[in-house]
Amino acid sequence: xxxxxxxxxxxxYGTLTVVxxxxxxxxxxxxxxxxxxxxCGKTTTLRLIAGFxxxxxxxxRVGGKTISSAHSTVPPEGRNMSMIFQSYALWPHMTVFExxxxxxxxxRLPQSEVTKSVRTILSATQLLPxxxxxxxELSGGQQQRVSLARALVIKPEILLLDEPLSNLxxxxxxxxxxxxxxxxxxxxxxxxxxxxxxxxxxTTADMIVVMNDGRIEQAGSPEDIYERPETEFVARFIGxxxxxxxxxxxxxxxxxxxxxxxxxxxxxTAASGKTAVSVRHHDIELSSAKPKSxxxxxxxxxVTRQIYLGSHRDYLVSIAxxxxxxxxxxxxxxxxxxxxxWLHFPPxxxxxxxx
Amino acid sequence: MTSDxxxxxxxxxxxxxxxxxxxxxxALLTLVLSVxxxxxxxxxxxxxxxxxTGAGATFANYIALVADPTLLRAYGLAIGMALAVGVLACLIxxxxxxxxxxxxxxxxxxxxxxxxxxxxxxxxxxxxxxxILAAPNSGIVNIMYRSVFGLEASEYLVNIYTFSGLVFAIAxxxxxxxxxxxxxxxxKVPSDLEDASSILGGKSMTTLRKVTIPLVLPAMLAGTLIAxxxxxxxxxxxxxxxxxxxxxxxxxxxxxLFQFPPRLGLAAxxxxxxxxxxxxxxxxxxxILGRKxxxxxxxxxxxxxxxxxxPWKWPAIAFVxxxxxxxxxxxxxxxxxxxxxxxxxxxxxLSTLTLSHWRFVLFEFSATQLALRNTFLLGFxxxxxxxxxxxxxxxxxxxxxxxxSGFLGVLATAPVAIPGIVLGVGLFLSYANPTFQLxxxxxxxxxxxxxxxxxxxxxxxxxxxxxxHPELEEAGRIVGASRLRTLWDITAPLLRTSVVAAWxxxxxxxxxxxxxxxxxxxxxxxxxxxxxxxxxxxxxxxxICVLGIILLAASFAVVFIANRVPVLGGSQMNxxx
Numbered sequence: 001x002x003x004x005x006x007x008x009x010x011x012x013y014g015t016l017t018v019v020x021x022x023x024x025x026x027x028x029x030x031x032x033x034x035x036x037x038x039x040c041g042k043t044t045t046l047r048l049i050a051g052f053x054x055x056x057x058x059x060x061r062v063g064g065k066t067i068s069s070a071h072s073t074v075p076p077e078g079r080n081m082s083m084i085f086q087s088y089a090l091w092p093h094m095t096v097f098e099x100x101x102x103x104x105x106x107x108r109l110p111q112s113e114v115t116k117s118v119r120t121i122l123s124a125t126q127l128l129p130x131x132x133x134x135x136x137e138l139s140g141g142q143q144q145r146v147s148l149a150r151a152l153v154i155k156p157e158i159l160l161l162d163e164p165l166s167n168l169x170x171x172x173x174x175x176x177x178x179x180x181x182x183x184x185x186x187x188x189x190x191x192x193x194x195x196x197x198x199x200x201x202x203t204t205a206d207m208i209v210v211m212n213d214g215r216i217e218q219a220g221s222p223e224d225i226y227e228r229p230e231t232e233f234v235a236r237f238i239g240x241x242x243x244x245x246x247x248x249x250x251x252x253x254x255x256x257x258x259x260x261x262x263x264x265x266x267x268x269t270a271a272s273g274k275t276a277v278s279v280r281h282h283d284i285e286l287s288s289a290k291p292k293s294x295x296x297x298x299x300x301x302x303v304t305r306q307i308y309l310g311s312h313r314d315y316l317v318s319i320a321x322x323x324x325x326x327x328x329x330x331x332x333x334x335x336x337x338x339x340x341x342w343l344h345f346p347p348x349x350x351x352x353x354x355x
Numbered sequence: 356m357t358s359d360x361x362x363x364x365x366x367x368x369x370x371x372x373x374x375x376x377x378x379x380x381x382a383l384l385t386l387v388l389s390v391x392x393x394x395x396x397x398x399x400x401x402x403x404x405x406x407x408t409g410a411g412a413t414f415a416n417y418i419a420l421v422a423d424p425t426l427l428r429a430y431g432l433a434i435g436m437a438l439a440v441g442v443l444a445c446l447i448x449x450x451x452x453x454x455x456x457x458x459x460x461x462x463x464x465x466x467x468x469x470x471x472x473x474x475x476x477x478x479x480x481x482x483x484x485x486x487i488l489a490a491p492n493s494g495i496v497n498i499m500y501r502s503v504f505g506l507e508a509s510e511y512l513v514n515i516y517t518f519s520g521l522v523f524a525i526a527x528x529x530x531x532x533x534x535x536x537x538x539x540x541x542x543k544v545p546s547d548l549e550d551a552s553s554i555l556g557g558k559s560m561t562t563l564r565k566v567t568i569p570l571v572l573p574a575m576l577a578g579t580l581i582a583x584x585x586x587x588x589x590x591x592x593x594x595x596x597x598x599x600x601x602x603x604x605x606x607x608x609x610x611x612l613f614q615f616p617p618r619l620g621l622a623a624x625x626x627x628x629x630x631x632x633x634x635x636x637x638x639x640x641x642x643i644l645g646r647k648x649x650x651x652x653x654x655x656x657x658x659x660x661x662x663x664x665x666p667w668k669w670p671a672i673a674f675v676x677x678x679x680x681x682x683x684x685x686x687x688x689x690x691x692x693x694x695x696x697x698x699x700x701x702x703x704x705l706s707t708l709t710l711s712h713w714r715f716v717l718f719e720f721s722a723t724q725l726a727l728r729n730t731f732l733l734g735f736x737x738x739x740x741x742x743x744x745x746x747x748x749x750x751x752x753x754x755x756x757x758x759x760s761g762f763l764g765v766l767a768t769a770p771v772a773i774p775g776i777v778l779g780v781g782l783f784l785s786y787a788n789p790t791f792q793l794x795x796x797x798x799x800x801x802x803x804x805x806x807x808x809x810x811x812x813x814x815x816x817x818x819x820x821x822x823x824h825p826e827l828e829e830a831g832r833i834v835g836a837s838r839l840r841t842l843w844d845i846t847a848p849l850l851r852t853s854v855v856a857a858w859x860x861x862x863x864x865x866x867x868x869x870x871x872x873x874x875x876x877x878x879x880x881x882x883x884x885x886x887x888x889x890x891x892x893x894x895x896x897x898x899i900c901v902l903g904i905i906l907l908a909a910s911f912a913v914v915f916i917a918n919r920v921p922v923l924g925g926s927q928m929n930x931x932x
């Protein structure tokens with residue numbers, strides 16, 4: 001049975017509903033990423049789980065016990081969770097040691113045990129030499145690790161992370177992604193991680209939940225989300241893609257406005273009316289002559305922009321029907337702007353999207 | 356760390372069922388603040404419709420307000436005086452602020468400190484200093500003038516007991532409001548705005564005229580309005596300088612209505628327009644400072660550009676020295692001299708130096724000890740109560756823990772629009788009746804001071820609270836601390852410095868209050884500020900100066916102790932970032 005369950009969870013502020021009936025089950029020991037653009041309701045969902053905001057409808061259950069519902073909310077301090085905040089929220093008047101020890105002291109553990117646990121976690125996060133420093137005397141990455149240590153030391157039932165890496169510079173951010181995954185593999189806490197950075201989600205998560213406008217668009221493993229997006233939003237948000245719209249053809253094909261027929265290897269088309277196909281930039285094959293092998297999934301277009309990026313070239317090609325396709329090609333495929341070019345969309349890379 | 360200690364969660368032990376106390380707190384505070392703020396206003400309005408002879412509801416008071424020439428004249432003079440003070444303060448303060456903030460004038464930092472220090476001078480003490488300096492007969496300046504030119508005893512150079520003397524004396528102690536606002540605004544106008552004008556071909560005077568001055572204009576206007584407001588609602592200085600000159604301003608006129616036979620209804624009716632004018636002025640000030648497009652005043656970036664004075668350096672120094680002499684150096688020298696010599700006119704030499712005033716004040720004058728005890732007790736109680744209330748109110752407002760808590764913020768800010776004398780009238784009417792019988796006790800003064808100081812305390816605490824990131828508190832909650840525990844362990848230590856600063860601010864403000872006090876004090880509840888006023892009526896300037904020095908010394912001592920004692924916050928927190 002799932003350990004953490006969100007059931008029809010809804011939150012409104014006045015007339016504005018920011019979380020609209022979210023259903024989600026998280027198994028024990030898994031790391032789940034809530035991923036979405038800003039304003040999609042992911043942080044509010046996290047704060048609902050933490051108990052900082054009461055729900056308007058629906059329930060949150062942990063291990064089968066309801067902790068939030070429209071009628072009652074267990075306060076944050078009664079949930080045995082811990083959280084890592086965007087600002088780290090280290091208490092500036094306490095040393096590293098005191099910051100980490102605070103949660104244990106609240107649990108009235110004997111001093112010797114507190115010291116032992118704090119030292120253990122500080123060495124796991126490589127902070128032991130800094131235990132007597134104040135947060136103001138630490139670098140950004142060190143503050144981040146103190147924040148992790150403080151959250152982990154109390155052995156929470158659920159660990160919550162609210163965009164924990166957004167204040168770090170690019171290099172450190174990459175390093176800390178792996179650090180978070182490493183600590184998760186070591187301690188196996190059920191974790192909910194909020195981010196708007198897909199690379200962060202891909203690196204750390206067992207399951208990615210893509211949110212948009214207060215709803216869950218799709219939930220699944222990183223492979224699922226990237227390779228088998230179910231909606232246009234997910235396809236666009238994760239990894240970037242070309243969306244070609246058209247109407248449903250025979251069997252598994254979609255006919256574009258310019259007459260391009262795309263056979264789709266996966267996905268499902270809308271039963272009637274407009275439907276769409278997603279093809280990733282790097283999955284499109286670009287050549288100056290017409291490919292011989294195929295009669296479908298091929299079209300001709302004109303290069304409207306070409307940029308040299310060192311490792312590859314980035315093309316914009318406008319095709320019949322007025323759509324523009326973005327694709328990448330090896331550096332040695334250099335076709336100048338204005339020239340005719342052939343595009344091949346391999347069927348196994350074309351994913352039909354019903355919505 | 357291995358997997359055997361993993362998943363056993365550590366629950367928080369010994370948790371009691373927590374009761375949410377924010378609602379009862381909210382209700383209690385709403386009640387307290389309503390009593391403090393709304394009750395006096397209610398009685399003020401009520402009495403303004405009551406006949407003083409005891410017969411029912413009437414408009415007679417309002418009719419008298421329009422018909423009584425002495426009242427109208429008092430209002431006219433007060434408004435004229437306030438406007439004159441505003442203009443004078445602005446004329447002195449703006450060039451000085453520019454010199455200090457934007458030129459290479461030597462000693463800029465010292466000048467700024469001196470002007471800020473003059474905030475601490477109670478205005479009534481300033482007025483008394485000018486009595487010592489410029490009274491027509493006994494004023495030091497006039498005595499020197501007569502002895503230099505060998506003139507008759509009836510000749511004088513300056514006379515402070517005039518309308519212009521009053522304007523001058525008040526402007527001397529209100530110009531720091533304009534100065535501070537304008538200087539801060541000039542600090543914040545980023546140099547790139549001026550650089551942009553220069554690169555487009557603007558000469559430095561053009562840039563000053565077209566860019567810099569328009570940008571600080573709101574600050575100038577706002578500061579001037581504050582100076583006008585201060586002058587309009589001031590009681591001490593007009594009472595000391597205008598009454599001997601034979602005219603009333605509105606504050607002294609209201610006070611005179613309390614003298615026998617008291618005309619309470621008329622006083623209430625006369626106080627209300629003052630309240631309305633204050634509200635209008637404050638709204639005007641707010642809208643001027645809140646105008647869009649001037650947001651750069653809150654901005655960042657760029658060191659201000661410094662103008663080199665060149666040959667103008669000496670005239671500039673002369674100007675600043677002249678202003679500082681008139682507003683700080685001469686008044687303080689006069690006060691110190693008077694405290695240590697026999698009479699005001701005595702020359703200073705070994706034979707005239709005496710401690711007789713100190714002996715008189717500290718050991719012979721019966722009222723001193725009681726007044727000192729009352730003053731410091733009230734200062735202590737007011738500062739503590741106001742800081743505590745402001746702390747809780749700003750917590751509720753900033754953290755929005757109870758719906759409708761914004762209303763508490765409005766209540767806590769409202770008294771800023773109630774002039775001291777108006778509040779004095781309102782409180783007298785509220786608590787001098789047989790139901791409460793607080794008149795004649797120090798409690799009515801405590802209520803008055805709490806109401807007066809609440810806005811300042813609230814403003815300081817709420818800006819301190821916004822400086823504490825809510826996530827710091829949430830981090831405490833999520834690892835298992837209750838709301839109160841979080842407040843105690845995390846918020847309180849982080850706010851300590853601000854709390855101490857707010858406490859000092861309120862304390863210093865309280866021990867020098869006179870406008871409301873003068874209506875609420877009795878023989879048993881004398882305060883230092885009141886006996887200074889009483890002694891002035893009997894002409895005992897030496898004793899006044901001794902008391903003034905004690906008052907100032909106490910203010911500085913409190914501020915000093917608060918900044919130095921580490922337990923109270925001091926500077927230890929700042930080094931930790």
